Amino acid sequence: xxxxxxxxxxxxxxxxxxxxxxxxxxxxxLWTYPTEHSxxxxxxxxxxxLIRTGDWSILLQIHHTMRWAAMLPQTGLTWLMxxxxxxxxxxxxxxFSLYVxxxxxxxxxxxxxxxxLLLWTVLFxxxxxxxxxxxxxxxxxxxxxxxxGILLLINGGQRQYLSTIAxxxxxxxxxxxxxxxxxxAAGGFLWLLFFRKKPSLAIAFATTILLFITIETLLFxxxxxxxxxxxxxxxxxxxxxxxxxxxxxxxxxxQLFLRWLDLPPPHLLLCLGFIMCGPWLIVQRRRGTPVxxxxxxxxxxxxxxxxxxxxxxxxxxPLTPVxxxxxxxxxxxxxxxxxxxxxxxxxxxxxxxxxxYDRGIFAASLCFAVFxxxxxxxxxGFYHDRFKAFMxxxxxxxxxxxxxxEQGRLILTGNKRVAFSMIARFKNPV
Numbered sequence: 001x002x003x004x005x006x007x008x009x010x011x012x013x014x015x016x017x018x019x020x021x022x023x024x025x026x027x028x029x030l031w032t033y034p035t036e037h038s039x040x041x042x043x044x045x046x047x048x049x050l051i052r053t054g055d056w057s058i059l060l061q062i063h064h065t066m067r068w069a070a071m072l073p074q075t076g077l078t079w080l081m082x083x084x085x086x087x088x089x090x091x092x093x094x095x096f097s098l099y100v101x102x103x104x105x106x107x108x109x110x111x112x113x114x115x116x117l118l119l120w121t122v123l124f125x126x127x128x129x130x131x132x133x134x135x136x137x138x139x140x141x142x143x144x145x146x147x148x149g150i151l152l153l154i155n156g157g158q159r160q161y162l163s164t165i166a167x168x169x170x171x172x173x174x175x176x177x178x179x180x181x182x183x184x185a186a187g188g189f190l191w192l193l194f195f196r197k198k199p200s201l202a203i204a205f206a207t208t209i210l211l212f213i214t215i216e217t218l219l220f221x222x223x224x225x226x227x228x229x230x231x232x233x234x235x236x237x238x239x240x241x242x243x244x245x246x247x248x249x250x251x252x253x254x255q256l257f258l259r260w261l262d263l264p265p266p267h268l269l270l271c272l273g274f275i276m277c278g279p280w281l282i283v284q285r286r287r288g289t290p291v292x293x294x295x296x297x298x299x300x301x302x303x304x305x306x307x308x309x310x311x312x313x314x315x316x317x318p319l320t321p322v323x324x325x326x327x328x329x330x331x332x333x334x335x336x337x338x339x340x341x342x343x344x345x346x347x348x349x350x351x352x353x354x355x356x357y358d359r360g361i362f363a364a365s366l367c368f369a370v371f372x373x374x375x376x377x378x379x380x381g382f383y384h385d386r387f388k389a390f391m392x393x394x395x396x397x398x399x400x401x402x403x404x405x406e407q408g409r410l411i412l413t414g415n416k417r418v419a420f421s422m423i424a425r426f427k428n429p430v
Contacts, residue, residue: 033388085427147298179232219231
């Protein structure tokens with residue numbers, strides 16, 4: 001009888017999680033708007049080409065198509081739904097909704113209701129959450145894979161090795177979405193080694209990732225006709241973006257660090273909260289005070305990504321960065337900073353037991369949530385000032401755009417011309 005009760009409760013938790021993911025998906029879909037950047041369109045266009053031609057060497061076309069962890073799910077979705085323009089939005093939105101659901105549900109035992117609402121609201125503040133509806137497919141997929149991997153890493157049950165290997169695979173999937181996300185795995189490895197003090201698990205974790213990277217390298221080498229001995233990494237290292245980065249003028253050390261200060265103030269505050277948590281975690285460790293493993297692991301994983309993406313350079317003299325010093329490369333860090341910052345806030349106010357405070361923070365979080373979701377009038381670079389919900393009529397609008405473009409009634413130049421050319425060819429290939 002107890003077993004049935006347990007299954008009943010577990011089933012309802014799964015159902016509640018799925019309902020929550022659907023609600024997040026629907027809410028975020030209200031902020032979708034036309035995708036007009038050719039880089040964003042290429043993954044969708046080449047996914048359709050992969051289905052039409054069956055030529056897997058398409059994955060070698062450009063550095064975007066080499067992000068197989070984003071290409072393959074999008075290819076599967078295009079195969080299921082066909083070349084309807086709604087598929088431009090479904091995968092990114094689903095990934096965002098999944099990682100918001102995973103984060104909120106995994107912290108339910110740590111945060112109370114008002115704190116969960118605050119975290120949920122802060123995650124919706126993340127600029128990635130708005131752009132992800134159209135463009136940042138790799139970011140949503142990377143964050144989802146990494147956080148799911150964290151939940152497996154902190155598993156202390158009997159199947160620790162199996163969970164660790166599954167976590168390693170998820171971190172590898174994140175790397176398949178963007179090569180910089182491999183630094184998340186470094187954080188997972190060091191957490192197992194120093195925080196959990198399980199060298200055997202750390203070795204199993206690292207070995208699994210290296211094995212998968214070796215398999216990936218062999219597959220890319222095969223697809224290239226054995227021209228890419230080092231597979232995807234070699235192709236990226238010799239690609240046009242890398243060549244352009246090397247041609248740029250050298251930067252100063254301060255420029256690597258100070259770009260964080262260009263983040264909008266709310267997101268900079270999240271980063272400061274994350275930094276403050278580091279010394280506090282060390283003190284708690286020395287005192288023997290227990291800290292939730294999910295917080296320790298999230299901090300370690302996020303910290304190593306932040307360090308890696310900040311100081312990734314080709315050479316020291318002259319100082320040449322691997323990637324342009326754009327803010328968009330910092331965005332995957334923000335969900336991890338949100339988790340740590342909200343948790344730190346909950347610890348700071350944990351001594352206040354007055355019910356008046358709990359009601360106040362709940363009311364403030366609710367007002368902030370309503371303001372953010374219903375009337376986001378403030379504009380900080382990435383925000384839009386009104387609902388567009390473009391996803392729900394994308395097929396009609398893009399079809400008209402494509403017809404106008406093909407008939408010469410729509411005159412575009414530059415990047416928009418490239419983007420709409422690919423949008424038109426998505427349905428009607430030349």
